[in-house]
Amino acid sequence: MTGERFERGLKTLTEIDGEAGHRVLDALADVSPALGEAVVSWGFGEIYSRPGLAPRDRQLVTLGMLTALGGCEPQLDVHVNAALNVGLTPAEIVEALLHSAVYCGFPKALNATFTAKKVFGERGLLPVTAE
Amino acid sequence: MTGERFERGLKTLTEIDGEAGHRVLDALADVSPALGEAVVSWGFGEIYSRPGLAPRDRQLVTLGMLTALGGCEPQLDVHVNAALNVGLTPAEIVEALLHSAVYCGFPKALNATFTAKKVFGERGLLPVTAE
Amino acid sequence: MTGERFERGLKTLTEIDGEAGHRVLDALADVSPALGEAVVSWGFGEIYSRPGLAPRDRQLVTLGMLTALGGCEPQLDVHVNAALNVGLTPAEIVEALLHSAVYCGFPKALNATFTAKKVFGERGLLPVTAE
Amino acid sequence: MTGERFERGLKTLTEIDGEAGHRVLDALADVSPALGEAVVSWGFGEIYSRPGLAPRDRQLVTLGMLTALGGCEPQLDVHVNAALNVGLTPAEIVEALLHSAVYCGFPKALNATFTAKKVFGERGLLPVTAE
Amino acid sequence: MTGERFERGLKTLTEIDGEAGHRVLDALADVSPALGEAVVSWGFGEIYSRPGLAPRDRQLVTLGMLTALGGCEPQLDVHVNAALNVGLTPAEIVEALLHSAVYCGFPKALNATFTAKKVFGERGLLPVTAE
Amino acid sequence: MTGERFERGLKTLTEIDGEAGHRVLDALADVSPALGEAVVSWGFGEIYSRPGLAPRDRQLVTLGMLTALGGCEPQLDVHVNAALNVGLTPAEIVEALLHSAVYCGFPKALNATFTAKKVFGERGLLPVTAE
Numbered sequence: 001m002t003g004e005r006f007e008r009g010l011k012t013l014t015e016i017d018g019e020a021g022h023r024v025l026d027a028l029a030d031v032s033p034a035l036g037e038a039v040v041s042w043g044f045g046e047i048y049s050r051p052g053l054a055p056r057d058r059q060l061v062t063l064g065m066l067t068a069l070g071g072c073e074p075q076l077d078v079h080v081n082a083a084l085n086v087g088l089t090p091a092e093i094v095e096a097l098l099h100s101a102v103y104c105g106f107p108k109a110l111n112a113t114f115t116a117k118k119v120f121g122e123r124g125l126l127p128v129t130a131e
Numbered sequence: 132m133t134g135e136r137f138e139r140g141l142k143t144l145t146e147i148d149g150e151a152g153h154r155v156l157d158a159l160a161d162v163s164p165a166l167g168e169a170v171v172s173w174g175f176g177e178i179y180s181r182p183g184l185a186p187r188d189r190q191l192v193t194l195g196m197l198t199a200l201g202g203c204e205p206q207l208d209v210h211v212n213a214a215l216n217v218g219l220t221p222a223e224i225v226e227a228l229l230h231s232a233v234y235c236g237f238p239k240a241l242n243a244t245f246t247a248k249k250v251f252g253e254r255g256l257l258p259v260t261a262e
Numbered sequence: 263m264t265g266e267r268f269e270r271g272l273k274t275l276t277e278i279d280g281e282a283g284h285r286v287l288d289a290l291a292d293v294s295p296a297l298g299e300a301v302v303s304w305g306f307g308e309i310y311s312r313p314g315l316a317p318r319d320r321q322l323v324t325l326g327m328l329t330a331l332g333g334c335e336p337q338l339d340v341h342v343n344a345a346l347n348v349g350l351t352p353a354e355i356v357e358a359l360l361h362s363a364v365y366c367g368f369p370k371a372l373n374a375t376f377t378a379k380k381v382f383g384e385r386g387l388l389p390v391t392a393e
Numbered sequence: 394m395t396g397e398r399f400e401r402g403l404k405t406l407t408e409i410d411g412e413a414g415h416r417v418l419d420a421l422a423d424v425s426p427a428l429g430e431a432v433v434s435w436g437f438g439e440i441y442s443r444p445g446l447a448p449r450d451r452q453l454v455t456l457g458m459l460t461a462l463g464g465c466e467p468q469l470d471v472h473v474n475a476a477l478n479v480g481l482t483p484a485e486i487v488e489a490l491l492h493s494a495v496y497c498g499f500p501k502a503l504n505a506t507f508t509a510k511k512v513f514g515e516r517g518l519l520p521v522t523a524e
Numbered sequence: 525m526t527g528e529r530f531e532r533g534l535k536t537l538t539e540i541d542g543e544a545g546h547r548v549l550d551a552l553a554d555v556s557p558a559l560g561e562a563v564v565s566w567g568f569g570e571i572y573s574r575p576g577l578a579p580r581d582r583q584l585v586t587l588g589m590l591t592a593l594g595g596c597e598p599q600l601d602v603h604v605n606a607a608l609n610v611g612l613t614p615a616e617i618v619e620a621l622l623h624s625a626v627y628c629g630f631p632k633a634l635n636a637t638f639t640a641k642k643v644f645g646e647r648g649l650l651p652v653t654a655e
Numbered sequence: 656m657t658g659e660r661f662e663r664g665l666k667t668l669t670e671i672d673g674e675a676g677h678r679v680l681d682a683l684a685d686v687s688p689a690l691g692e693a694v695v696s697w698g699f700g701e702i703y704s705r706p707g708l709a710p711r712d713r714q715l716v717t718l719g720m721l722t723a724l725g726g727c728e729p730q731l732d733v734h735v736n737a738a739l740n741v742g743l744t745p746a747e748i749v750e751a752l753l754h755s756a757v758y759c760g761f762p763k764a765l766n767a768t769f770t771a772k773k774v775f776g777e778r779g780l781l782p783v784t785a786e
Contacts, residue, residue: 024634027638027641028634028637029651030641030650030651030652031618031637031638031640031641031644031650031651031652032618032621032622032637032641032652034618034619034622034705035618035621035622035625035630035633035634035637038622038625038630038697038701038702039630039634042233042693042697042701043233043630046693046697047229047230047232047233047693048230048233050226050229050689052222052223052225052226052261053223053226053227053230057188057191057223057227058227058230060188060191060192060195061191061192061194061195061227061230061231062195062230062234063192063195064191064192064193064194064195064196064199065195065196065198065199065231065234065235066199066234066631067196068195068196068197068199068200069199069234069235069594069629069631069632070331070332070333070334070594070595071332071333071594071595071632071635072594072631072632072635074631074634074635075234075630075631075634091183092183092184092188094183094293094294094296094297095181095183095184095296096184096188096189096192097294097297098178098181098294098296098297098300099178099179099184099189099192099193100192100196101178101297101300101498102173102174102178102179102498102499103193103196103197103200103206103498103499103500104196104200104497104498105331105494105495105496105497105498105501106297106300106301106305106337106495106496107328107331107334107336107337107496108331108333108334108498109297110286110290110297110301110336110337111333111334111336113290113293113294113297114289114293116293117289117292117293117294120293126292126293127291127292127293128292128293128294130183155503158507158510159503159506160520161510161519161520161521162487162506162507162509162510162513162519162520162521163487163490163491163506163510163521165312165487165491166487166490166491166494166499166502166503166506169304169308169309169491169494169499170499170503173300173304173308174499177300177304178300181296197500200463200498200500200501201463201464201724201725201726201727202463202464202501202504202725202726203463203500203501203504205500205503205504206499206500206503225686225687225689225690228687228690229687229689229690229693232629232690232693233629233630234629234630234631235628235629236625236626236627236628236629236632236724237626237627237690237693237694237698237730238627238721238724238727238729238730239629239724239726239727240690241679241683241690241694241729241730242726242727242729244683244686244687244690245682245686247686248682248685248686248687251686257685257686258684258685258686259685259686259687304495305495309491309492309494309495310492310495312488312491314484314485314487314488314523315485315488315489315492319450319453319485319489320489320492322450322453322454322457323453323454323456323457323489323492323493324457324492324496325454325457326453326454326455326456326457326458326461327457327458327460327461327493327496327497328461328496329458330457330458330459330461330462331461331496331497332593332594332595332596333594333595337496353445354445354446354450356445356555356556356558356559357443357445357446357558358446358450358451358454359556359559360440360443360556360558360559360562361440361441361446361451361454361455362454362458363440363559363562363760364435364436364440364441364760364761365455365458365459365462365468365760365761365762366458366462366759366760367593367756367757367758367759367760367763368559368562368563368567368599368757368758369590369593369596369598369599369758370593370595370596370760371559372548372552372559372563372598372599373595373596373598375552375555375556375559376551376555378555379551379554379555379556382555388554388555389553389554389555390554390555390556392445417765420769420772421765421768422782423772423781423782423783424749424768424769424771424772424775424781424782424783425749425752425753425768425772425783427574427749427753428749428752428753428756428761428764428765428768431566431570431571431753431756431761432761432765435562435566435570436761439562439566440562443558459762462725462760462762462763463725463726464725464726464763464766465725465762465763465766467762467765467766468761468762468765566757567757571753571754571756571757572754572757574750574753576746576747576749576750576785577747577750577751577754581712581715581747581751582751582754584712584715584716584719585715585716585718585719585751585754585755586719586754586758587716587719588715588716588717588718588719588720588723589719589720589722589723589755589758589759590723590758591720592719592720592721592723592724593723593758593759599758615707616707616708616712618707619705619707619708620708620712620713620716622702622705623702623703623708623713623716623717624716624720625702626697626698626702626703627717627720627721627724627730628720628724654707
């Protein structure tokens with residue numbers, strides 16, 4: 001877990017996911033450090049660090065994917081935080097999840113919205129108001 | 132299939148999905164016109180028409196969802212076209228689908244990328260070059 | 263959240279989902295009232311209110327979908343209640359979920375069956391006996 | 394592939410799936426006859442043969458599951474035929490698939506509806522008209 | 525719940541899943557004993573008992589499936605235990621779940637790895653060390 | 656697309672996926688060479704090259720994942736070939752896919768088995784016989 005790629009990945013992970021990203025790495029340390037290394041070095045050091053898509057845009061795509069996959073509430077929690085960290089507003093996040101009802105149906109849209117509500121509550125961002 | 136909501140939805144559908152959206156409506160006419168009506172009046176007339184998220188942002192979320200759901204190649208075809216129609220570049224679309232490999236794995240990222248390639252080919256946009 | 267369509271949807275929601283539906287709306291109020299509005303006005307006011315399929319039949323289809331999607335235990339809870347409200351017996355619900363093992367595999371059939379068990383327990387309907 | 398359970402399963406399979414079920418068994422003969430045996434003896438001989446849920450109700454649940462799973466168009470083809478064979482009307486099938494948009498989103502509802510359209514066309518049942 | 529097939533299935537279930545399998549059967553007793561019977565008689569008595577694939581190989585396939593399906597943490601818990609019971613090491617299980625990131629993406633790989641960590645912790649197998 | 660990691664990945668890809676892997680890379684060249692690079696350098700150069708799980712075991716896990724994901728028939732085609740290349744027999748592959756019916760249901764097991772049949776046919780391996 002050293003080298004230029006890992007360092008760049010850790011820096012990007014810290015900027016985007018903040019503390020939550022580090023908690024995931026810590027939790028992996030005694031069971032699968034190699035998975036943590038892959039998240040940092042490949043996911044963040046190689047893919048997230050590419051200039052072709054803005055951090056805000058990456059989080060919009062990611063919110064769509066995690067909502068559609070289903071069963072990824074822990075990762076949605078991290079990425080609703082990440083979305084806020086890179087400049088998406090609560091109202092935009094909520095609108096993206098409303099939009100997801102068209103493509104994924106209401107159950108997945110509801111699960112994702114309640115995960116967002118939990119994060120907004122923790123960050124003192126409730127109630128969400130239109131801009 | 133009349134009324135203000137339907138008309139607004141049809142206008143938005145035409146702006147975003149273009150001809151492809153109309154082909155879907157035509158194909159539904161003799162089997163489930165009510166599904167076509169729901170796509171237009173609710174999907175486009177109510178959700179897509181909301182001002183809270185830019186059309187370009189809606190397509191980023193949509194590309195993420197359709198890639199993650201899997202088995203939605205016909206809809207991805209429509210929405211890669213839609214993404215181009217609302218101002219995303221081929222390079223940004225390709226980057227979003229590369230990003231999807233991190234969250235959905237390579238098989239779904241590959242299926243989506245090859246659907247995008249088909250659309251790009253039809254529109255004379257190959258090869259895709261970094262901006 | 264007014265108008266004829268919303269009122270009709272709220273009436274249908276109340277008949278089918280009962281208190282559980284209202285709890286979902288209340289929980290959405292400070293984060294995404296628009297999602298609650300969409301559930302009521304479109305989901306219930308437009309789709310559920312159509313005469314083409316009996317309420318009991320709609321719940322059979324819904325139980326199948328929620329079991330297959332996976333990760334939708336909160337919605338399955340609401341809809342096992344809904345299924346009972348519109349006349350399906352516990353034995354029929356359990357049989358539908360056994361049937362789901364053929365198409366979705368045992369893990370999803372088990373998750374759905376244990377969600378049904380929780381609802382049956384809350385409503386004093388255990389043990390389930392064949393009719 | 395003999396015995397009372399297999400015979401009962403084959404009889405039920407023939408009643409419900411008709412020719413399409415037998416084509417699946419034939420196609421499995423040189424690659425996985427054991428999978429064909431499992432479909433017949435367990436799926437149909439044990440589960441489908443249980444009296445706790447009417448054949449028509451089993452197909453409603455099955456249509457919901459296959460729509461939600463995604464990527465199961467070959468099986469949806471067989472089961473739209475099966476649904477017609479056990480007494481569901483084209484209008485009820487189409488209504489069930491419209492209902493699925495609420496829970497699974499439009500892409501899966503569209504894929505399923507176009508599969509149903511193909512079957513209806515083969516059986517001279519287009520256009521579908523409300524009852 | 526008697527007969528040669530059920531007895532053989534129960535013996536195989538006990539060898540592979542141990543106590544966890546019996547807990548599932550017990551929990552089904554008052555809601556869907558027929559689902560428990562299907563798991564034992566068909567799943568274990570017919571499929572698991574076939575000689576064509578070693579028990580260890582069956583668990584590798586099963587870990588891959590449960591990780592990919594998503595939302596099956598209770599079953600993954602049972603099958604990480606089963607994998608250990610039939611001779612897979614913690615390091616091999618962790619490696620299989622790292623491998624799953626390539627095909628299913630990081631969120632599902634993480635969910636599965638943390639389920640494995642929970643099981644390893646209960647069995648005193650942490651930290652996992654490379655062999 | 657150079658460097659030690661890429662070279663090692665290409666070597667591993669060639670050993671396991673053979674010609675089919677190279678066809679995927681060629682098809683990506685004009686649309687997303689970065690996705691091809693990620694498959695080779697990360698997927699094969701980093702993950703597949705790890706010694707912790709035998710190539711044969713990696714393919715068993717992969718067959719399970721691709722069957723469960725659904726809609727990944729092109730990738731299943733590549734990996735049924737890969738499974739044969741690393742020493743799994745047609746009978747073992749067919750048995751793994753029969754086993755998948757228990758966890759994923761019959762539709763996904765059937766789709767995967769018919770993909771395997773296509774590959775076996777192309778390689779002159781039909782009919783499959785028990786060992």
